Amino acid sequence: MAKQIYFEDVEVGAEIGPLEKNPTTQQLVRYAGASGDFYQIHYDKDFALGNGLPGVILHGALKNAFLGHLMTDFAGEHGWLRKLGVQYRGMDQPGTKVIARGKVSKKYTEGADHMVDCEIWLENHKGEKTTPGSATVILPSRGAK
Amino acid sequence: MRKRLELTTGKAMANKYVTDEAKKQIGKVSEPRTYEVERGAIRRFAEAIGDPNPLFNSEREARKSRFGGMIATPTFCRSMGAPIPDIKLDMPTFRGLDGGSEWEYLAPIRAGDRITVQSKLVDLREAAGRLGPMVFSVVETTYTNQFGEVCAIQRATGIRY
Numbered sequence: 261m262a263k264q265i266y267f268e269d270v271e272v273g274a275e276i277g278p279l280e281k282n283p284t285t286q287q288l289v290r291y292a293g294a295s296g297d298f299y300q301i302h303y304d305k306d307f308a309l310g311n312g313l314p315g316v317i318l319h320g321a322l323k324n325a326f327l328g329h330l331m332t333d334f335a336g337e338h339g340w341l342r343k344l345g346v347q348y349r350g351m352d353q354p355g356t357k358v359i360a361r362g363k364v365s366k367k368y369t370e371g372a373d374h375m376v377d378c379e380i381w382l383e384n385h386k387g388e389k390t391t392p393g394s395a396t397v398i399l400p401s402r403g404a405k
Numbered sequence: 406m407r408k409r410l411e412l413t414t415g416k417a418m419a420n421k422y423v424t425d426e427a428k429k430q431i432g433k434v435s436e437p438r439t440y441e442v443e444r445g446a447i448r449r450f451a452e453a454i455g456d457p458n459p460l461f462n463s464e465r466e467a468r469k470s471r472f473g474g475m476i477a478t479p480t481f482c483r484s485m486g487a488p489i490p491d492i493k494l495d496m497p498t499f500r501g502l503d504g505g506s507e508w509e510y511l512a513p514i515r516a517g518d519r520i521t522v523q524s525k526l527v528d529l530r531e532a533a534g535r536l537g538p539m540v541f542s543v544v545e546t547t548y549t550n551q552f553g554e555v556c557a558i559q560r561a562t563g564i565r566y
Contacts, residue, residue, distance in 0.1 A: 294453035328479035347505035
């Protein structure tokens with residue numbers, strides 16, 4: 261398991277990630293199979309073009325999963341991803357990289373829990389944020405150990 | 406000035422599709438559906454999203470963790486087809502888009518769990534888009550394990566235009 265981050269190690273403004281992903285059409289097919297989302301705009305180019313799209317596009321939920329990956333890596337085994345929110349603002353296409361990133365926006369305690377709020381997003385190879393979102397994680401505290 | 410405001414705010418215009426009658430559907434729930442979570446399905450989902458975390462991929466490694474065994478990735482719930490409440494809208498034809506999701510995670514989902522999935526329409530509204538009226542629906546889906554613990558809640562925004 262990867263190295264654990266503790267609540268005391270985190271500062272507001274600290275960067276999370278980056279986590280680079282290079283989705284291919286093959287990954288979209290695998291995701292379609294694993295998730296059961298067989299909407300053709302994600303693997304049938306002619307169908308996508310016929311729907312006015314520039315080609316097949318990433319499932320929004322796959323981008324959601326990339327941001328989930330970013331945050332479970334950050335939380336580590338002893339942390340817990342408590343909330344995850346994403347908005348699909350722009351389309352992403354396979355064959356170009358997307359990068360999941362985040363920034364710590366707030367740290368606080370709630371009862372016995374040590375919480376960290378984060379602003380997260382997915383950006384394309386041009387640096388445009390296609391998928392903004394937010395996350396809250398519970399982190400272990402050195403004091404509580 | 407006042408008149409111009411009335412012309413440009415959505416409130417001054419009657420909704421075309423999300424009528425008062427259509428709004429009565431808010432609160433409507435789907436039938437519940439129960440899924441058995443297979444270990445292989447957890448791993449295949451993690452592989453499909455490209456997440457090598459041992460918690461989601463290796464029973465051997467995950468047993469040494471605080472969870473005592475493999476757990477599902479945060480968005481694994483997407484593989485449990487949520488039964489959608491039957492929403493009736495008088496739209497002749499429409500295209501659909503996924504607008505986004507908000508998740509709350511309350512307990513891990515483990516291999517072998519039996520998860521009951523139920524959805525509820527929590528919001529239905531209309532806004533003027535560039536291509537005409539757009540309808541936004543928010544469906545809240547609850548994922549509850551065999552012990553009655555709510556593991557996850559998803560609020561998904563669907564867009565029809």
